[in-house]
Amino acid sequence: MGRLGNHLFQGASGFGIAASKNMKFVIREGDLLNKIFKLKNSAHLLISKQGQECASASVRGEARASGFDPNVVNFKPTTTVRVASYLQSWKYFYNASQELREQFQFRDHIQSRVNEILKGILQKYNTSRENVTLIAVHNRRGDMVKNNFGYQVATKEYFQKAMQVFSNYSSPIFILCSNDLAWSKANIPKTHTVEFISGNTAEVDLALMASCDHMISSVGSFSWWAGWLNNGTVTYYKWPAREGSNLRAVYSSDYMDYFYPNWIGL
Numbered sequence: 001m002g003r004l005g006n007h008l009f010q011g012a013s014g015f016g017i018a019a020s021k022n023m024k025f026v027i028r029e030g031d032l033l034n035k036i037f038k039l040k041n042s043a044h045l046l047i048s049k050q051g052q053e054c055a056s057a058s059v060r061g062e063a064r065a066s067g068f069d070p071n072v073v074n075f076k077p078t079t080t081v082r083v084a085s086y087l088q089s090w091k092y093f094y095n096a097s098q099e100l101r102e103q104f105q106f107r108d109h110i111q112s113r114v115n116e117i118l119k120g121i122l123q124k125y126n127t128s129r130e131n132v133t134l135i136a137v138h139n140r141r142g143d144m145v146k147n148n149f150g151y152q153v154a155t156k157e158y159f160q161k162a163m164q165v166f167s168n169y170s171s172p173i174f175i176l177c178s179n180d181l182a183w184s185k186a187n188i189p190k191t192h193t194v195e196f197i198s199g200n201t202a203e204v205d206l207a208l209m210a211s212c213d214h215m216i217s218s219v220g221s222f223s224w225w226a227g228w229l230n231n232g233t234v235t236y237y238k239w240p241a242r243e244g245s246n247l248r249a250v251y252s253s254d255y256m257d258y259f260y261p262n263w264i265g266l
Helices: 004-020 032-036 094-103 108-124 156-165 181-187 202-210 221-230
Strands: 025-028 045-048 058-061 081-084 133-139 172-178 194-197 214-216 234-236
Touching: 004 025, 004 032, 004 081, 004 094, 004 202, 004 221, 025 032, 108 194, 108 202, 133 156, 133 202, 133 221, 156 214, 172 181, 172 202, 181 194, 202 221, 214 221, 221 234
Parallel strands: 025 045, 058 081, 133 172, 133 214, 172 194, 214 234
Antiparallel strands: none
């Protein structure tokens, strides 16, 4: 359920839980993730035409949408279980990270579009891939700006500090994707080389950011997954929820069930 970032958490967590018990995670052939990634049947993944294997599954639900709940994984591997709902914690799939990276390979038509975009950027600056450092920047705003649930968006000051982290890297080019390009163009520091990307599908933007060397993430599950798939140096905005809000309650007390180990919080 939800959009692409939500699907990625649900798919990764289901896969990770199955792998930890030497079970198979079942995903339907027509699922969004199978349309975007080159998923393949494996020891811990079954791509099913109808999902009939799960017809009699019992349900285990999480206590928090963005916090690890040990009760979710507390079942015998001889049973068929549907785990729910958002499962937004890296702790559900950290054990299966390498297997997931092998599964989460973008389909050829998506990667080809990314290669075209990168080729155009490199030609614009008359350089080659080997001579630059590409740093993806994701700026999620939109419906998170004015809301009653507790969402907080990354600030201008965050992006300034995050870009400074990479200022000494070799020939950095920042490649920015956002659902608010107007705000981004007005507030992203102009002291850096920045390419503003528009007009792509969500999966192309995700694959583009994953293809860069490093990542400046902002807020939201889509931004989180851009960072995870990128797998370079990743920064994140430390305050995604307003204290005392309904959203704050879905995270663990220190947020660290959600934020990935070794990422840089700013």
